[in-house]
Amino acid sequence: MKLLFERSRPGRRECLLPPCDVPAAAFSSSALRASAPRLPEISEIDLGRHYTELASQTHGVNKGFYPLGSCTMKYNPRINEEMAALPGFTDIHPLQPVETAQGCLEVLYEAERLLCEITGMDGMTFQPAAGAHGEYTGLLLIRRYHQSRNDAARTKIIVPDSAHGTNPASASMAGFTVVSVPSNADGGVDIEALRKAVGPDAAGLMLTNPNTLGLFDPNILEITRIVHEAGGLCYYDGANLNAVMGQARPGDMGFDCVHLNLHKTFSTPHGGGGPGSGPAGCKAFLEPFLPSPRVRKENGRYSLYDPERSLGRVRSFYGNFLVVVRALTYILTLGREGIPEASAMAVLNANYLMKKLAGHYDMAYDALCMHEFVMTLEKLKNETGVSAMDVAKSLLDYGIHPPTMYFPLIVHEALMVEPTETESPETLDAAADAFLAILEKAKTDAAYLHGAPHRCPIGRPDEVRAARVPVLRWNFDSENDK
């Protein structure tokens, strides 16, 4: 495919803006750039065709099955998009007087109220723009809490070894040192190791539940009690909330603060990497520390205020507002019955697909799973040379986005599969057939799988070359580039 810059022709332009109707502003010559940026000069028809071609080489969940573990790639309803595109939202300045933005504030207030009910929290901020940003915000709440009690010794955050990489990275950014605790044989938190890890220096525990193995920790109440008894707080990573929303609430499990991924659990699209939204919620005792500003309602009017002991700001304005509009639309659509029905169906779909594959592929844990399950292809690799990567790349030829590969780190040759509730049985059956066909091929023609994919626009890219000799922008001087 040609790049925009390769389609550019000098002098080609569109008539988008009128000539200026007042005299030009005079700038001193030292304030002006020496030459114009080399932006593409391109006609509208070529621009449209360019992106149509790019779109044809992009796989989204509305194009095909996307069982990417821990990413909850459920259907992104069109009504959400239509609501987020209403000019009554898109044309509102974030600093216009609150009396003129009552609808926006009501969106934030209502979404906070409903998500607090779903999580068992008392307050929530939408300022974090993504999950990792929400983790950071939640950890800052924990930090502020201990500071407010002059408990300076609490510098450690405990993270299980099955956690997402963002957990330890967020803890570091929030100024904590990270203590990793191992998982037990059942994939849950090793209770004895946790007891040893919590002490007067423990600020808290970060936990994903169900965890990255797709398992709900049956000891959850004991886990949060151990941390609380040692004086620490419990943080809930909401990446996997889709398994339990409406079934069990982090607040009732003993968690003090949470973050959610609206772009996973609450059906807002991921946009090829963002924008997301990672609201951070907390119990009442942490609310005074939430970021500024918050929304309140008095006598039917909405306004903004700064919490008394606010941790400050983690982003400008109020977060990714239009993503919140989409999530609110979704929650109002599903409602009281739809929310638990979605999680139940997410779990049923995962177990159904796992059952169809078990006996052919090895599962990392032999138990009912929640919304996702992890396979280990170690034996397959030893016997046939076909790796998790080969199987993943082979799925591309079936029009299926591969599962998450090589994660969690504690499972060798891992593939993590999350079908979500919005897939039909026939889609799951077709995916199972693809997995089994690949397995048969592994036994007869491993070389074919090493070379997969065979029917995609490109084959496997040379990642080593990309990293050794980084080419990170178009080079205008090398016209002979392919």
Added chain:
Amino acid sequence: MGNYIPATAEERQAMLATLGLRSVDELFASVPAEVRVRSLNLPDGLSEMEVSRKIGDLAAKNIRFRSVFRGAGAYRHYIPAVVKTVTSREEFVTAYTPYQAEISQGVLQSIFEYQTQICELTGMDVSNASVYDGAVAAAEAALMCLERRRHGVLVAGSADPQTIAVIQTYCESRSVPVTVLPTKNGAVDPADLTAALSDETACVYVQSPNYYGVLEDMDALTAAAHEAGARMVMSANPISLGLLKTPGEYGADIAVGEGQPLGLPLSFGGPYLGFMACKKELMRRLPGRIVGQTEDHEGRRCFVLTLQAREQHIRREKASSNICSNEALCAMTASVYLAAMGPQGLRRAAENSAAHAHYLAAELAKIPGFALRHQGREFFHEFLTDCPMDPERLCAALAERGILGGLPVEGGLLWCCTELCGKKDMDELITAIREVCAQ
């Protein structure tokens, strides 16, 4: 009511039977009974028609202004029609991060194009694929500059106050001291910077055009920072870069900014777009996703996420940033905008915005009590004036006429003009102000 679940009741029973189960409740056996939800205090679900009305009613409660003379970090520019149609394509909207390059070339190539455009705009060597917003870009840039022996951050007091607040949050949690530099007549005095610099200063953060719209003395400030061995992080309005000198030309080490003016609507503050670009030497410190060019085994040009060893999923607690999701679709929006506008269109957006602002400043100065605050300073498309009455009350009166006036700041008003604020709109504003002041 709606739930987007395709499986019918019969199909669900059949699936359960495959598992040897009778009800979905059995799937939640590992969840302790004490924490199972008995009843959820949520409203009943709605049909699409009902929810559409309900959300539509909320949108209708907001007031859309015919004329917007307020910026302060969020700018209403003209958005070409092609930008909206391209970026609402389902393939782009509903993709995840492009981990699987073979079926993600569209997203990957668009990010590569975006990175190139940001480098061109800023005069830098390397751009990342975006961060959350301009304020976070500034904070991440400050953290990028930390060295074992250089641990302090200096921030221009003339920068956007929200950005300063975010830098303070990010630095406080890393125990990095932040000093806010004083301003004189709406800009930082290079002598004040020199006095504040030490051999422990990691970087200096300056926004130009700054919060007041004023162009800072970037040559002198950059020279002072480099003299002391500190890095310069410069924030710029991307529209201004169609016309004004780039961070690269000033010698800045890192360029950041809020990309919202590049084709993104106001949207009550988000989603927005943080852009970040730097000199080649800092490439491996740049946080976030980066797309690189490579080849597949048949020698076809293609694009992949690269330099991933910087990132949290590999480095975990040793990563310098935790960023994972970014604002990819907003970056694509900016890229389509820049391609649609081209160098001439972007320059015209910048020139018209600046021309309108200068016309408005001159017209306002003719009304008693609306003198320009920062006399003798060059400004781009924002400026601060005095206000002879309560600024909030003036803005309320303007709002009744469908006009969003300047933002009340430091007892005055911070005005902004873009290409959308034409002469007719400005003359109408001036008339309205004269009327209100006469009352």
Added chain:
Amino acid sequence: MSHTPADLRYAASHEWIKNEDGLSVIGLTDFAQSSLGDIVFIDLPQVGDPVTVGESFADVESVKAVSGVFSPVSGTVAAVNDALLDNPALLNEKPYEAWLIKVSDVSEVGDLLDDAAYDAVCKSEEA
């Protein structure tokens, strides 16, 4: 099975060391490079920097991993192998020729293993 020359000494953290002209020469073992895979970048200290036993003095990156390189001795960096900065692939191709740094003024030496003992370490990590 990775290669372990008998004339070198090893740290359990996968560095080799030898003495040459009064300097301690330090590199990365064959086992280390093969576990990392294709090395794409290395970040080396500067001449004059201090190194300490057991502390990381460099980071090596492959496409999917990053690892610290730990010093088997304490002393001062006397030379760095600049060729690696441009061509980190040398670490994969010739691990025992592609030295990283040379250290002078050695004040302390950590626990070193001979080839047989180091092979045993590698074997236990593979299991």
